[in-house]
Amino acid sequence: MKRAVIAAFLALTVLVTLRADAVPTMAFGYLSNSSDDKNFDYLESLFTNSFANSLNKLFNVNVIRPGEVDTLLKKHDSSLQKKYQPFEVQDLLEKINADYFINGKFAPLPDNRIKITMSVFARGHNSIFTFTNTGRLETELFKLVDRIALVMTDFFGDENLYRTEVIQPGKKLAILTNIDGPDLNELYHAFLSKGYKLASMQGNYVKNYMDEAEIGHFKYIAAAENQYDIFSDTRTFVFKYGTWASDPYVEKVTYMRNMLKIYDFGYNSVRNELLGKLSARFGGIDNLLVIGFDSGVGSAWVRCINVREKDLVWMQSNITGKSSGDIANKIIERMSTKLQETQ
């Protein structure tokens, strides 16, 4: 079981990258109107059709627009829904034979602004990437569409890049990683030399307790606005009760229910409370950087949480270098440069 879990885990750790030799198929669902104002319903398919057109221009991809998805689903006595539970998407992808499914929701905001939340699912993976973008409804509508399409371009690129925040020198960082000793010092040296303050998290002991697979758990960051996380198939959470149930059985089932309640459904609030305490103890952390290195310390991935906002603000994969210091310098260069129009 352990081996199977690790194998599945390793398969999941790499965000699916569009390969040049395979033309992937991206299917688009609706962008559901999460407000009560029906006047905005027309945007539900308009947005996703626009994203589909933009991505079609930017990538060598096969695109299935919402109307076409609906037609394909009709062959399976089904139809395209406005909303899906994450675990339902895998069945949908199988039926329409697509590699990715992209849908989302929008909410009109005051001052004629709109908030768009997009979700990206990959076939065969129980992970979800969700990101949020806000813009003006009338004057910036198509700019917003292009911006979101370009966020996806970065995400589907070799680096699986997503970034919403510039982290300038002077900020206080805490770093979680899987290296120690001189490698960790080299990493710290790069950040300190560039003017960042470093909380001593993990640096306050001689050895590191995490290996490459263990740091991999932190590839998944759950947050309210932007996240890359695993989703559960809640259909499998069946806890049967009956007159036949013995006390030990009931005790075990209750224990498991509580585990799910706290660590799955309630994880964000528990994690946020802990992050708040950690930040306070370390004198106020601005950003938590998780940097996972491969065993040869020649390649790394990054996840960054804004500790005050408790949001995922940056993720990137495949950062290569000759040493931990070399990789750290590349990380610093990226995190401190201003965001492009797309980011």
Next chain:
Amino acid sequence: MSALKSSVTLCILIAFIIASSISCSSRRGLRYSLYPVPAATPVAIIVDSPNNVKNVVLMQFLKSGYRVKAFNASDFYTLDDVYDLKDFKRISYYSGSDTSLISMEKTFNNIYKLHVYNFELNKVETLDEIKNKYNVQYLILLDLKDWEQVSWGRVIDLRTQDIIWVENYPTKYGDNLESVVNHFITSMSKK
């Protein structure tokens, strides 16, 4: 002629072996100091070495005028015995083998992450207690290595819990325990 060629080849080989054995670790040294750790400051030192080596290290710091507080890493925490994350992970996956719980991957993933956050919180809380109870200002971590390897050190200011000094020092041919420790003391005591 052939004998001469063999001699030249042998000389080159010997020279190469000598040169490669004299050279230090391929890793370059590095140092960063935010501000100095002055002598007479109360410090706690963690050295991942046997007791006889620890004594030598502590003696060098005492000789240099630091107020070394009695401190053992096992007072701080015992990583392997108390918070064995590897065992914890194994238990999690063992639970997952229950057929009624086939989709608890997210739960286990989250438990591991929360455990790490909790672990880091416990460490920093313990360090805070040590700072307040024993009036320790700096935590010094040292790992001393033989020739051709890299000795390294790190200092944490317990008032802010920030890292304020790091150094990687490729141990030289003529170095001994005292010289490496003295090198680190000199390095951390200046800006």
